[in-house]
Amino acid sequence: MKNKPKKEMEGGYRLQSIRKVKLWLYATQLAIIIIFAIILLLSNQELSMNPFHIGIPSFLYFVLIMVLVIQVEGFIFLRLETWYLKSPSTKYYMTRNSIRRSMIIIVVALVFMALFWLPVVNDVVHGVSKTTKSVTAASTTTPVAIEFYSADVIGLTNFDQLSVMTDGGLAYVFIVSADNYKQFGSLGYEKLGSYRINQAVFQAYPGMEYTMPDLDYGKYYICIYSASGNPVDMTVTYNAEVSPLLAWYIPWFAIFFVIVNVVWIFYIRPINKLFERAAIYR
Numbered sequence: 001m002k003n004k005p006k007k008e009m010e011g012g013y014r015l016q017s018i019r020k021v022k023l024w025l026y027a028t029q030l031a032i033i034i035i036f037a038i039i040l041l042l043s044n045q046e047l048s049m050n051p052f053h054i055g056i057p058s059f060l061y062f063v064l065i066m067v068l069v070i071q072v073e074g075f076i077f078l079r080l081e082t083w084y085l086k087s088p089s090t091k092y093y094m095t096r097n098s099i100r101r102s103m104i105i106i107v108v109a110l111v112f113m114a115l116f117w118l119p120v121v122n123d124v125v126h127g128v129s130k131t132t133k134s135v136t137a138a139s140t141t142t143p144v145a146i147e148f149y150s151a152d153v154i155g156l157t158n159f160d161q162l163s164v165m166t167d168g169g170l171a172y173v174f175i176v177s178a179d180n181y182k183q184f185g186s187l188g189y190e191k192l193g194s195y196r197i198n199q200a201v202f203q204a205y206p207g208m209e210y211t212m213p214d215l216d217y218g219k220y221y222i223c224i225y226s227a228s229g230n231p232v233d234m235t236v237t238y239n240a241e242v243s244p245l246l247a248w249y250i251p252w253f254a255i256f257f258v259i260v261n262v263v264w265i266f267y268i269r270p271i272n273k274l275f276e277r278a279a280i281y282r
Contacts, residue, residue, distance in 0.1 A: 015084040022077045033066045053217045055155040057245040064253045075264050088278035095272040102261035113254035122242050125157055129240035135224065137171050138231040141188045143223035145181065146236060150215040160241035165207040169232035171224055173204050178219040189225040204234065
C-alpha cells in the first residue's frame, strides 16, 4: 500500500481527469458569461460610456442562467468524484458540505422570491426615490423644466410615476427627450407638445397623474407651461420603481434554484448517510 502513487491513493488518474475537466469547463463558462453578456448589452443598447450606463438587469439575467447551469454541473461532478474517491470520510464531508450549501441557497432564494413577489422592494424604492418640488409656471412659451433620467446608471430602477397638482389653474405638462427640449423648448407649448411622450395625459387641471412607459436610457425633461400665461403654482411629485424586467425574472429564478437544490438534497442525503456509516466503521 505504501508504494502506491499519491494520485492512486486519492482516487486514481480518472479523478484527476474529472477535476481538470471541471476546472476547464468552469473557466470556459466564465469567459462565455463575460463575452456574451457584453454582446447582449451592446445589442440591446444597454452599455454606453457617454453617458455612462450599464443595464444590469439584462446582464444579470444571462449570468443567473449560467450560474444555474454551473450549479447542476457541480452536482454531476461531485457525484463523479465520489465514485472514484477512496476515502469514505472524504466522500462524507464533500456531500455534507454540498447539502449545507444547497440549504443556504434555498433560504437565500426564498428570501429573494418573497421580496420581489411581495411589494416590499417596490415600496422601499418608491419611498426612497420620491421627489417633490414646488414650481410656478407663468409662460406659454418658456416652460418650467425639470430634468430626469429614465433609469439609474445601472438600470436597477426606472422612472415610474409623475403627479402634478396645481392651485386651480390649467397647466400643460409635457415629457420630452433632451434633444426635443433643446430644439423646441422655447418655441411654445404647441410646438413642443407635438413631441411629447405623454400623448393622452398632459393637462393638469387641477392635477394629473401619469405612469411612465418603458423608455430608452437617457435624459428627459418634464416641461410645464401655463395655459393662459398667468402664474400657476403647482406641486410636482415623481418616483422610481424596481426595473420591471428584474421584478419579473428574479422570483422565477429563485423558484428554479429552490427546485434544483431541493431535488439534489433528496438525492444526495441518503448517499451521504451511507458514506457516514462507512467512515465510522472503516
